[in-house]
Amino acid sequence: MKRALLAVCALASIAYAQTDPLSLPTPRPSPGAYQWGIEMLKFDKAWEITRGRAHLAFSERDEIGEHEDLRAGIDGPLRRHISMPMAPPSANPDGSGAAIYHATLTVGVAAARGQNGRGISGACPFCAVSLHDGARFPVPALVDALASGATAINYSSLLEPGARTCGGSNESLRCPFLRNAEARDVVFAIIAHNMSMPLPGDPGILPSTIVVGGLQYNGQFWTQGYDPGNTGSNYGPTIRLVAPARDVLSTHIPGATYGTLAYRCGDRVNSLVGEGVSLGPEYSGYGTCHGTSFSAPFVIALAGLMRSANPLLTAQEVRTIIYETATTPVAGPAGTGYTYYIPDAEAAVRRAIGPGVRNRLTPMFTLYAPATRQHIFTTSVQTALAAAAGELRSKETTLHPVFESFGNPIPGYPQFSGRLCDDQGLTCRNVPARSLFSVFTTENSPDGRPLVPLYRMSYRHSISGGASFYRTFYYATSEAEVRERQNDGYFLDVVEGFVYSPEGAPPPGALRLCPAFDAPSPGFGGSILYAAATCDRGDLRNAAGETTGGAYHSSAHIGYVPAQTTAASNYTAMWWNAAESGWGVNVSHQGNTLFATMFTYDAAGNPLWLSMSNGTQGAGETFSGRLYRTTGSAFNANPFVPIGPANITDVGSMSFAFTGDSGTLTYTFNGTTVTKAITKYLFGTRVANCVATTGDRTGLTNYQDLWWNAAESGWGLNITHQDNTLFATMFNYNAAGQGVWWIMSSGPRQTDGSYLGTLYQTTGPPFNANPFTPIGPANIISVGTMRLTFATGTTATLTYTVNGVSVTKTITRYVLGASPPACS
Numbered sequence: 126m127k128r129a130l131l132a133v134c135a136l137a138s139i140a141y142a143q144t145d146p147l148s149l150p151t152p153r154p155s156p157g158a159y160q161w162g163i164e165m166l167k168f169d170k171a172w173e174i175t176r177g178r179a180h181l182a183f184s185e186r187d188e189i190g191e192h193e194d195l196r197a198g199i200d201g202p203l204r205r206h207i208s209m210p211m212a213p214p215s216a217n218p219d220g221s222g223a224a225i226y227h228a229t230l231t232v233g234v235a236a237a238r239g240q241n242g243r244g245i246s247g248a249c250p251f252c253a254v255s256l257h258d259g260a261r262f263p264v265p266a267l268v269d270a271l272a273s274g275a276t277a278i279n280y281s282s283l284l285e286p287g288a289r290t291c292g293g294s295n296e297s298l299r300c301p302f303l304r305n306a307e308a309r310d311v312v313f314a315i316i317a318h319n320m321s322m323p324l325p326g327d328p329g330i331l332p333s334t335i336v337v338g339g340l341q342y343n344g345q346f347w348t349q350g351y352d353p354g355n356t357g358s359n360y361g362p363t364i365r366l367v368a369p370a371r372d373v374l375s376t377h378i379p380g381a382t383y384g385t386l387a388y389r390c391g392d393r394v395n396s397l398v399g400e401g402v403s404l405g406p407e408y409s410g411y412g413t414c415h416g417t418s419f420s421a422p423f424v425i426a427l428a429g430l431m432r433s434a435n436p437l438l439t440a441q442e443v444r445t446i447i448y449e450t451a452t453t454p455v456a457g458p459a460g461t462g463y464t465y466y467i468p469d470a471e472a473a474v475r476r477a478i479g480p481g482v483r484n485r486l487t488p489m490f491t492l493y494a495p496a497t498r499q500h501i502f503t504t505s506v507q508t509a510l511a512a513a514a515g516e517l518r519s520k521e522t523t524l525h526p527v528f529e530s531f532g533n534p535i536p537g538y539p540q541f542s543g544r545l546c547d548d549q550g551l552t553c554r555n556v557p558a559r560s561l562f563s564v565f566t567t568e569n570s571p572d573g574r575p576l577v578p579l580y581r582m583s584y585r586h587s588i589s590g591g592a593s594f595y596r597t598f599y600y601a602t603s604e605a606e607v608r609e610r611q612n613d614g615y616f617l618d619v620v621e622g623f624v625y626s627p628e629g630a631p632p633p634g635a636l637r638l639c640p641a642f643d644a645p646s647p648g649f650g651g652s653i654l655y656a657a658a659t660c661d662r663g664d665l666r667n668a669a670g671e672t673t674g675g676a677y678h679s680s681a682h683i684g685y686v687p688a689q690t691t692a693a694s695n696y697t698a699m700w701w702n703a704a705e706s707g708w709g710v711n712v713s714h715q716g717n718t719l720f721a722t723m724f725t726y727d728a729a730g731n732p733l734w735l736s737m738s739n740g741t742q743g744a745g746e747t748f749s750g751r752l753y754r755t756t757g758s759a760f761n762a763n764p765f766v767p768i769g770p771a772n773i774t775d776v777g778s779m780s781f782a783f784t785g786d787s788g789t790l791t792y793t794f795n796g797t798t799v800t801k802a803i804t805k806y807l808f809g810t811r812v813a814n815c816v817a818t819t820g821d822r823t824g825l826t827n828y829q830d831l832w833w834n835a836a837e838s839g840w841g842l843n844i845t846h847q848d849n850t851l852f853a854t855m856f857n858y859n860a861a862g863q864g865v866w867w868i869m870s871s872g873p874r875q876t877d878g879s880y881l882g883t884l885y886q887t888t889g890p891p892f893n894a895n896p897f898t899p900i901g902p903a904n905i906i907s908v909g910t911m912r913l914t915f916a917t918g919t920t921a922t923l924t925y926t927v928n929g930v931s932v933t934k935t936i937t938r939y940v941l942g943a944s945p946p947a948c949s
Contacts, residue, residue, distance in 0.1 A: 143242030156342035157395035162369030170471035177249035178620040179429040182275035185228035186260030194237040202236035233376030235422035248426035272516035274508030277312035310543030316417040324361030339370025368423035390414035431477035480824035488560035494526035532559035537814035562656035564622030597651030624684035631685035641677035697946040707900035711843035713831035716942030749780035768839035809847025817944035825918030
């Protein structure tokens, strides 16, 4: 009975949310009396997909006092146990008595606890927030934020003198941190500042930094401040986004005025009405303020929602999605010629989670610290990397062990997207990703069965008579149990995901989620989590039978998770032999069929391409089919006549045998047999993860696939997409109708969303050369350019030039079977 009651309590926090009276009241009052930014940026629509659960870090200047929407633990966003010691809110130096409480304002915008029937909603209303003292310790605060395992970091900085950059003699003090944040795949946003002037170059620094300008409630660029020190948003070419900066309703210290009265920022202040209190008593603890210090938190909250819905998104994918879905233009200050865009939270979160779905499974990463016998289970890539770096800490802990990945390989995700690097980024290492089970990312049930949150908590244990402290972790799915543990001295870290309720009827094949605890002792330890048919295990084991040791005592299950199944591998990618640069083979894998296009060289060293258009699956991960060579209309023919049987010559056979991200290619061309070891071609931070899908692909933002024009059968374009760069291989025909291929080996994303690069033709050793000598600069000839502009995830415009001849084509993804690939 007690467990049933606990489960109902947990469900109540998810399913029966209450409306926050000051957020979006009906009818709408003055813009200064409700959260117009939530509505303009469509956060209220995004909350239908997820209300967030990610960990956000704020580089701030002061502590947050008691506030009904900014509490610690399960009732609010604050995570003081993983924050830095912060200075208290301070009085103004002029003796006016007006308070400075910046963190209360900015965190309220991003993460004020929503749907609790009180006050307002933060843009990511169930995200967790840690604070890091950027006022007294600007750079150490950023380092500490990174070490906390946060998925995104908000920075309201003071400008450094001069136009700072990263690299060279005038390098910003932030640069080592920014490089590390970039390497660890952390989203980083910074404010544009409030002086109505061109940016001096400092905030942008690295392209991976999101610089956010200001927006007014009328949808215009913020140019009308209330006091001489904050006259409007700065502007410049490094800004892409604008978010609310004036007349922003947020959390305040009850009864306090921020700054001076002229600032129009304080409790129960509506800045559109004037200075001083003008809002009713129901607004106690809430009022307006202005500055781009509020703009960046909207964007960092959006990143939190996106990574709540899909924790495996890279930081670059998060930025790309936000930029591409921000389609409402805002003109910059008069005479500047700049155009900025308003983020669309609904569109961004929908694209993040994937087309046509409101939930998805994500791996629960498993890590183990051998030195201290501690385990951590997390869905956050950034938390896992901080653990692997030996940095995860809570207040007053002195032992921070290095964790190692443990569990089973994750199909399509062999290593974390981020890396661990030194301050200069000169030495980096990848960390393998391992998992033992998966959880759901949002509160929306995929099948009507109730879901409950999976809470991660931590505790500060002491050893050696209290001289040293370390952090262990605990997991629960009951709100009542979390409250009980909080009373025992535990701290809530985050909600890691969602699992089926322990009380509901699980779906067929679901496994119990079982906690187990080490025997009571003064030594190291903690708890483990595993998925099994029964909760009877004494240690943690992977599929290979390896264990982390220990003697754990299992407890009753706390929920159910879907059975851990091995997803069918999808081999859509460009493959090569790293010792033989110059040739490769592109594979489009659809259902049980491969379409393979090999680009290599004939006996004279000229470009040669061959195709296996119908490679069928045999035993295991093997595929084989006939190999063809074709002729056709010249690449610039208009119209391009589709090829027919007369254009197709059977020249041999081709087969593949795959093992994960490596394989063996064997083919026979005109009687000559060649066998090659091949691997997926990696030119970015990681290869794309491709899976078979039957869903709508129009929302995809990774374009890796085989593309063609359905009215012009005979030529095509293979795209390999990693990070924000495309590697494209076109197979086509020259003026004589003979096969030719060109490559765009580096097509980075442009500011307009297109991908542009130089087009090359190469020569090389014959396909059967042994050894095959890697090609060099003498083999590579620039023949023009290529640009790809994607209208949707399935349609694009291809424009290219070869030796002065320009061609423009409409292209779509090539569909061969019922389950084409979707890559990310």
